[in-house]
Amino acid sequence: MKRIDSSKNELIKQWKKLHKKRGREKSGQFLIEGHHLIEEALRAGIEVHAMIMTEEVILPSSWVVDEGKLVLTTTSVMKExxxxxxxxxxxxxxxxxxxxxxxxxxxxxxxxxxxxxxxxIGTLIRTADAVGLDGVILEKGSVDIYNSKVVRASQGSIFHVPIVKGDLLEWIHEFKRVGVPVFGTALEQASSYSAIQPQKNFALILGNEGEGVNKELLDNSDQNLYIPIYGQAESLNVSVAAGILLYHLRNETF
Amino acid sequence: MKRIDSSKNELIKQWKKLHKKRGREKSGQFLIEGHHLIEEALRAGIEVHAMIMTEEVILPSSWVVDEGKLVLTTTSVMKExxxxxxxxxxxxxxxxxxxxxxxxxxxxxxxxxxxxxxxxIGTLIRTADAVGLDGVILEKGSVDIYNSKVVRASQGSIFHVPIVKGDLLEWIHEFKRVGVPVFGTALEQASSYSAIQPQKNFALILGNEGEGVNKELLDNSDQNLYIPIYGQAESLNVSVAAGILLYHLRNETF
Incomplete structure (x- = not known):
């Protein structure tokens, strides 16, 4: 077991770089915090290089970690x-x-x-996992899913659902080709989601917080849906909208 | 029009205190940032004491603000x-x-x-507004809704929906007395939400992120609901769960 008492330690400096995408890409590693996320990562068979802990922490006995990978540190270094x-x-x-x-x-x-x-993004992935989706496709330029805020908000669901980045227009064409109906989300020229029957297969597109889904994607979907607003809010949070639509589209009997 | 060029100015120091609950309570004021929220506050008839702006900003002509309340400042003071x-x-x-x-x-x-x-909390209020609820009741000890994170996440919906704090158990009894069915949310001893018909009147209880709804409240509800999890996620984000349940319970025809 290693011991690190200073935040100036070279390893700590290296690991802090994992908070940035560049640091993750360079090293091929990412950092996760807290029992729940580590539990989920271990369960998913993610390879652990180092397990850093403060003295008070007792690791669950189910976590099999090589002694050589354990690093004991102080609360202040952990905070850093x-x-x-x-x-x-x-x-x-x-x-x-x-x-x-x-x-x-x-x-x-x-x-x-x-x-x-x-x-x-993390909450969308968590919702996609809860409703049992087969995959999540992020537009190419999206934030890295190993960003710690995404990982935390996903509550470990990034380890459960297949997630890829790609050209959404190409994916839409491919889904239509194999017979998966594609639903966009839009405020205009759209149908109320509740008029749509649950679907055995579907691909649902959700878009940018301010701008919504790109018009070209909407033009290529099979149908576009909206969620009626009964009050004075202008719109719903994107993850809330996803929850409403995904749970509506998913048929309990399939 | 006033001009403030230093973040050490007394007014700026005072206003910064509005980020804390104590500061808001002492002064009876709160601070909001950005065009959209200010627009919503003005529309709701909230009294504005000061409108602080940087030089590049042009106020919408629909905003009627006394010249004497305008404060011009620098980008760095604004950031502060x-x-x-x-x-x-x-x-x-x-x-x-x-x-x-x-x-x-x-x-x-x-x-x-x-x-x-x-x-x-802000996202819950935004969702409550979108679905057209008549009111939101927060358990007494909850965070102040004029906390800037709540205000921002609500996207201005705190100005649209009546929101009070109170003893939830008392509210549950009162709702039942006047004939409003009360639905709790729970993982055990609960019915799948989709088995419940839309309701003309309802009170839905959502609970703490980790612990859920207090058992005493669940024992006093008319019925408790759960949202089925089809994947490996342990639960849904509380605002996402609220969206699914509220949009299901709300009957479009009422």
Whole structure:
């Protein structure tokens, strides 16, 4: 077991770089904080390089971690390393999973077009997992899903659902080709979602917080849906909208 | 028009205190940032004490603000005053609205039991507004809704829906007395929400992110609902769950 008492330690400096996309890409690693996320990563078979913990922490006996990977540190170094205000006293340095395999076939999918907020992306992935989707496709330029805010908001669901980045227009064409109906979301020239029957297969597109879904994608969907607003709010939060639509589209009997 | 060029100015120091609950309570004021929120506050008839803006900003002509209330400042002072990373260049100091009137009567309501995250509370209020609820009741100890994170996440909906704090158990009894069915949310001893018909009147209870709804409240509801999880996620985000349930319970024809 290693011991690190200073935040100037070279390893701590290196690991802090994992908060940035560049640091993750260079090293092929990412950092996660807290019991729940580490539990989910281990369960998903993610490779752990180092498990960093403060003295008070007792690791669950189900976590099999090589003694050589354990790093004991102080609360203040842990605070320095982690991004949350009150870290739980345990963090792990993990290998970025190699490319996820996802090909267009029958099933249920969420397409995410330029959603900006990492918390929203994480919550979308958590919702996609809860409703049992077969995959999530993010528009190419989207935030990295190993961004710690995405990981935290996903509550570990990034380890459960296949997630890829790609050209959404190409995916839409592919889904239509294999017989998966594609639903956009829009405020104009759209049908109320409640008029649509639950679907065995579907691909739902949700878009940027301010601008919604790109017009070209809407033009290429099979049908566009809206959620009626009965009050004075201008719109719903994108993750809330996703929850309403995904749970409506999913048929309990399938 | 006043001009403030230093963040050490007494007014700026005072206004910064509005980021804390204590500061808001002492002064009876709160601070909002950005065009959209200020627009919503003005529309709701909230009294504005000062409108602070940087030089590049042009106020919409529909905003009627006394010349004497305008304060011109620099981008760096604005950054100091505001909590967002890239302030929009306009902020307003407003009077806290006097107590909202809400009494138990037929209608549609959301009861929020100890939800911690201000962003979640704001999103719950935004969703309650969108679905056209008649009121939101927060458990007594909840975060102040004039907390800037709540205001921002609500996207201005705190100015649209009547929101009060109270003893949720008392409210549940009152709702039942006037004939409003009360639905709790729970993972055990609960019915799948989709088995419930839309309701003309209802009060829905959502609870703390980790612990859910207090058991005593669940014991006193008419019925408790759950949302089925088809994947590996343990649960849904509380605002997402609220969206699914509220849109299901709300009958479009009422």
């Amino acid at each position: 390393l982690c991004e949350t205000e009150s870290p739980q006293g345990v963090a792990a340095i993990c290998s970025l999973p190699t490319d996820t395999d996802l090909s267009p076939q029958l099933g249920k999918y969420l397409l995410i077009d330029r959603v900006q907020d990492p918390g929203n | 005053l505001c909590e967002t990373e890239s302030p929009q260049g306009v902020a307003a100091i407003c009077s806290l609205p006097t107590d909202t009137d809400l009494s138990p009567q037929l209608g549609k309501y959301l009861l929020i039991d100890r939800v911690q995250d201000p962003g979640n």
